Amino acid sequence: SQKIEQNSEALNIQEGKTATLTCNYTNYSPAYLQWYRQDPGRGPVFLLLIRENEKEKRKERLKVTFDTTLKQSLFHITASQPADSATYLCALDSGGSNYKLTFGKGTLLTVNP
Amino acid sequence: NAGVTQTPKFQVLKTGQSMTLQCAQDMNHNSMYWYRQDPGMGLRLIYYSASEGTTDKGEVPNGYNVSRLNKREFSLRLESAAPSQTSVYFCASAGDLKETQYFGPGTRLLVL
Numbered sequence: 067s068q069k070i071e072q073n074s075e076a077l078n079i080q081e082g083k084t085a086t087l088t089c090n091y092t093n094y095s096p097a098y099l100q101w102y103r104q105d106p107g108r109g110p111v112f113l114l115l116i117r118e119n120e121k122e123k124r125k126e127r128l129k130v131t132f133d134t135t136l137k138q139s140l141f142h143i144t145a146s147q148p149a150d151s152a153t154y155l156c157a158l159d160s161g162g163s164n165y166k167l168t169f170g171k172g173t174l175l176t177v178n179p
Numbered sequence: 180n181a182g183v184t185q186t187p188k189f190q191v192l193k194t195g196q197s198m199t200l201q202c203a204q205d206m207n208h209n210s211m212y213w214y215r216q217d218p219g220m221g222l223r224l225i226y227y228s229a230s231e232g233t234t235d236k237g238e239v240p241n242g243y244n245v246s247r248l249n250k251r252e253f254s255l256r257l258e259s260a261a262p263s264q265t266s267v268y269f270c271a272s273a274g275d276l277k278e279t280q281y282f283g284p285g286t287r288l289l290v291l
Contacts, residue, residue: 098278109183109269109282110222155222157280165210165229165273166237167280171221 068093072156072170079146080178087141087173089156096158099132099139104153104172113154114141146177181205183283185270191289192260200255200286202270210273211253212237212280213245215266222269228253260290 073088089099098117102110116123116132116139123130129142143150153174157167186201204211213225214237224237228247242264244256253272257264267287271280 100279107285109271109285110280111282112279115278166212166224166227168224168238169214169222171219 068168070094070156070158070168070170072154072173074173075171076174076176078176078178081146081148083146085143085146085150085175085177087154087156087175089139089141089170091137091158094137094158098159099130100157100167101128101130101139101141102155102157102169104155110155110169143175146175148177148179151176183270183272183281185268185283185286187286188284189287189289191291192257193291194261196260197256197258198260198288199257200268200270200288201252202254202283203252204270204272204281205251206272206274206281207250208272208274208281209250211247212271212273213243213253213255214269214271215239215264216269216285217266225255225268260288262290264288265290 069092071090079085100115101113103113104110114130116130127144131140153172155172156170183204209230212227214222216222223239225243226245228234231250234245246254267285269285270283273280
C-alpha cells in the first residue's frame with residue numbers, strides 16, 4: 067500500500083541553523099511533491115511544489131529537493147528563526163484523473179532563540 | 180477575497196446527534212475536499228468533489244455524507260455523531276491547475 071513517512075515527529079534547532087526535514091514515500095510514482103506549513107489552530111498553508119523532473123526548488127530561505135530514485139524529499143530552512151516554528155507537512159499527489167493529495171503526518175519544528 | 184471559509188469554528192455534540200459542517204470558497208475552484216486531522220494520524224481525506232455535481236469517497240468516508248451544493252459550497256454531514264468523530268475538520272479547494280490546495284481555518288468538533 068502507499069505510504070508517506072516524515073521521519074521526525076519533532077525537530078528542535080537553534081536559531082540561525084539550517085533545519086532539514088525528511089519525507090520518504092513507498093509505492094508511489096508521484097508527478098510532484100508539495101510542502102505545507104501548519105501553525106497551531108490553523109489550516110495548512112502551501113509553501114513549495116517540486117515536480118518529478120526537478121531536482122531542487124528554492125524560495126527565499128526555503129529549499130526542497132526531490133530524489134525519485136531514493137523516493138525522498140528533503141526540506142531545508144536556512145538561517146532559521148523562531149517564527150519558522152510550526153508543523154511542516156509533505157504531500158504527494160495520489161495519481162489518477164482526480165486530483166487528490168495524500169499527506170504525511172508532519173514534523174513539528176521548534177527553533178529556539 | 181476570503182479564500183476558504185468554514186462554519187462553525189467549534190461544535191460540541193452528543194452521541195447520536197446530527198450536524199452539517201459548511202464550507203465555501205470564493206476562488207472559483209472546481210475541486211473541493213474534506214479532511215479530518217487527528218493527533219498522530221495526520222490529515223486524512225474524507226470526501227472530495229472534482230466538480231460541481233460530483234462527489235467521491237476518500238480514505239475515511241464511513242459515517243459521513245457530503246453535498247456539493249454549487250461551485251462555491253461543499254458541506255459535510257454527520258448523520259449520527261460518534262465519539263470517534265471527535266476531530267478537527269478542514270475543508271480545502273484547488274483550481275484547474277490542480278496543484279496547490281487552499282485550506283480553511285478548520286472546525287473543531289467534540290462528540291461526547
